[in-house]
Amino acid sequence: MPKTPLPPNTKVLIMGREGQVASSLRRALKDLVHLEQTFFDQDYAGEGAHFLDVSDLKAIKPLIIKLKPDIIINATAYTAVDKAETENEQALVINAHAPEVMALAAREIGSLFIHYSTDYVFDGAGHTPFKEDHFCAPLNTYGASKRKGEQNIIAIPDLSYFIVRTSWVYGPDGQNFLKTMLRLAAEREELGVVDDQIGSPTSSDQIAAATLAILKQSYHDNQEWSKNLLGVYHFCADGFTSWHGFAEYIFSTARDLGAMLKIKKLNAIPTTAYPTPAKRPANSRLDTHKFTATFRYQPESWQIETERVLKELLKLTP
Template sequence: MTRYLITGAAGMLGQDLQLALSGRDVTALSRAALDITDEAAVADAVAGHDVVINAAAYTKVDDAESHEDDAHAVNARGPEVLARATAATGAKLVHVSTDYVFDGNGTSPYAEDEPTAPIGAYGRTKAAGEAAVREIAPDSSYIVRAAWLYGAGGPNFAKTMIRLAGSHDTVQVVVDQLGQPTWTGDLARQIVAMLDADAPAGIYHGTNAGKGSWFDFTRAIFAEVGLDPERVLPTDSSAFVRPAPRPAYSVLGHDAWRRAGIEPMRDWREALHAAAEAGVLV
């Protein structure tokens, strides 16, 4: 029987990975339970497992601008340590990365083999983590890039917008950032499908299909939970100046799934409707 280890298991994706692997032999370790930068602790944790899924990450994008060393430890050093440990035991490694490894200046979906060009500290640290995994375990690792995640198991944009609707007559949301809202439930199941299919090692884009702006996403959220979408007003990024730059275009291509004989994830609007039906948004 395949034995799975999930790191960062208390996070939003980590919780959905546990659900997707329900009934299997799974060890789920939170960041508090396993410091992925601790070589000895990681070696002990990895021992006896066939698959390691790394969902641990430093995700405070703005804080990373002034604490890049802290972000680098978790996002770059941690995956390096995990890659060395899995390579030593022969285990497969799934490392979850991000759209922030790209500069966001594209106009068509980024291919999996597109050169990375991060524009902020968070993206730099995640790109460094990817590079370490590819160098150390090229034949036994998967890099799955996620983006615009929402789910039941943690704070996220969808829940924030619904909360704001309870205290504001209208909400202003940017129209000049495009991406792919992605349900962690779908992403978790896709990762499991990839492993079950024994897909080739490499880079995969773990996002729901289609594209939309944060404005589009918010209007869709409102509609799904019975709020008036007309309460969502358009604005642009100049109205929300933040420490870290955001990619303006975060639409990712999904050709690697098709090459592996796996259907890419469904359209984001279909996924959002299913998530709402499952009670994820409330």
């Protein structure tokens, strides 16, 4: 993981606390900068933690102005892709309106704003990786709300921002496909997983490391952000697979690491055999050349990173 060159008194505000990316960012940044985080769960209270429900749009700006961070990283999101089909308004508030309010506040106090988006802003057509300037045509409500969030940020003049689109996020924290597969493999002997959606499983730790790479490359000693680097980037792990390929690798690696799994048969099924309320893109490949060339950071392969996360997770499981 790259070390940040930021002065240790740099104040970073992470929006979100217990989510996958928020948790990885906390681990990656905690000894490097002065860290503040927002949390959503009313019961949590800790040092450097501030309650904020981002759907309460009026509450966002006063908190940001009070804390005056140098950098704001928005790791909050409405990520329940299927539920978003019926909770359209809630998804739009959290994924589109709240980031806009954060970005406006960031501009007002001269902070850098970092935001994450998704492969689901594309229509999934074709078989080649999407570049940053490819036209967006989301297939579902979640993707549309994330695209609206991007547009709201991009439209703000004189804002210093990075938008990092990533894909298929998993990690040791929160809920994700890898954890669901481990649970199902311990319960069932046979499972069907779709093999006609292709993308790159990307760990939340990789996204945190990529965020540090951005900071490292774009910060100058004179406390300015390289204006020519700002903008939209694609970042994901190296290599592509299907959900079925990801599941197969999870099971074989977990077994190699000593996990006792009940699963005997993993069937490759088409998307049509696994209907969901939200339509998913068949092609979720992201082209990361712009990111790797600009920030000189080469992501690890999805297989190596999956194995590392599995080791971490299985160590925690008795």
